[in-house]
Amino acid sequence: MDTKIKRLIAEVLSEMGGAGAACSDESSAPATSDTQPDDLTVENLKEQLLVPDPANRDAYLKAKGTTVSRIGIWRAGPRYLTESLLRFSADHAIAQFAVFHNVSEAFVKEWGLLEIKTKCVDKDQFLTNPDLGRELDEENTELLRKHCPGKARVQIYIADGLSSTAVETNAKDTYLALVQGLKGHGIEVGTPFFMRYARVPAMDKISEILNPEVVVVLIGERPGLATGESMSCYMAYSPKVGMPEANRTVVSNIHRGGTPAVEAGAHIADVVKKMLDQKASGLALKK
Numbered sequence: 001m002d003t004k005i006k007r008l009i010a011e012v013l014s015e016m017g018g019a020g021a022a023c024s025d026e027s028s029a030p031a032t033s034d035t036q037p038d039d040l041t042v043e044n045l046k047e048q049l050l051v052p053d054p055a056n057r058d059a060y061l062k063a064k065g066t067t068v069s070r071i072g073i074w075r076a077g078p079r080y081l082t083e084s085l086l087r088f089s090a091d092h093a094i095a096q097f098a099v100f101h102n103v104s105e106a107f108v109k110e111w112g113l114l115e116i117k118t119k120c121v122d123k124d125q126f127l128t129n130p131d132l133g134r135e136l137d138e139e140n141t142e143l144l145r146k147h148c149p150g151k152a153r154v155q156i157y158i159a160d161g162l163s164s165t166a167v168e169t170n171a172k173d174t175y176l177a178l179v180q181g182l183k184g185h186g187i188e189v190g191t192p193f194f195m196r197y198a199r200v201p202a203m204d205k206i207s208e209i210l211n212p213e214v215v216v217v218l219i220g221e222r223p224g225l226a227t228g229e230s231m232s233c234y235m236a237y238s239p240k241v242g243m244p245e246a247n248r249t250v251v252s253n254i255h256r257g258g259t260p261a262v263e264a265g266a267h268i269a270d271v272v273k274k275m276l277d278q279k280a281s282g283l284a285l286k287k
Contacts, residue, residue: 098228120197133199152190155212159198163220166231173261181269237281247282
């Protein structure tokens with residue numbers, strides 16, 4: 001009787017996640033404190049078959065392949081399965097980290113960039129008072145004027161925005177491909193720099209300080225549950241403080257699951273060339 005009960009318990013535990021193997025096989029190695037759980041976030045949600053015995057497996061996977069939304073997940077009564085809930089929590093944690101974590105000083109120093117910051121004193125103020133993320137104080141304005149020559153044809157800079165992860169993952173490769181593309185067009189660029197606690201409209205202030213023809217900013221975008229690595233590039237021809245948002249041109253979703261960094265950089269270079277040729281950006285820029 002005891003043997004039957006142990007076998008039944010082992011089968012139930014095995015169905016719940018494989019834990020029964022340790023109970024049913026005394027020769028199995030015991031779990032140790034060094035054992036690490038699998039990283040759920042490495043699994044591609046588009047390829048996961050989470051519905052048991054779907055009526056049309058191919059159509060199910062095809063539908064999942066068209067979106068990053070969490071469709072076709074199973075349930076236990078009215079609740080999500082444990083694995084789906086844990087994956088949701090893990091992706092949410094990645095998004096939170098991207099927002100609240102600062103771009104590391106090591107990243108900026110390794111690249112050799114001048115670092116300036118907006119009027120925000122810390123990340124908390126940056127998140128709660130967006131207006132300060134559009135302005136520079138006199139000290140940072142003078143730093144910019146001292147280290148970055150004015151009236152460049154194209155002024156490129158990197159900003160943390162709402163995802164430090166996006167910047168640390170994609171900015172360097174995008175920038176290098178962008179500069180290479182611009183040089184291929186015979187277009188010289190100004191001295192790059194890094195701006196901390198920055199919102200997109202800070203580029204208007206940069207334009208008024210350095211007076212380039214085109215301003216380009218690579219900035220971390222607000223992360224979601226699909227990815228915390230999405231970066232965007234905002235561009236404008238001779239932007240001014242208070243100008244309409246329609247005057248900006250944007251290339252978004254720069255990340256490994258969207259437009260790869262190197263490909264994005266090459267494309268941005270072509271867009272900047274059009275902006276210089278047409279002396280326009282945003283809705284005024286003709287394709």
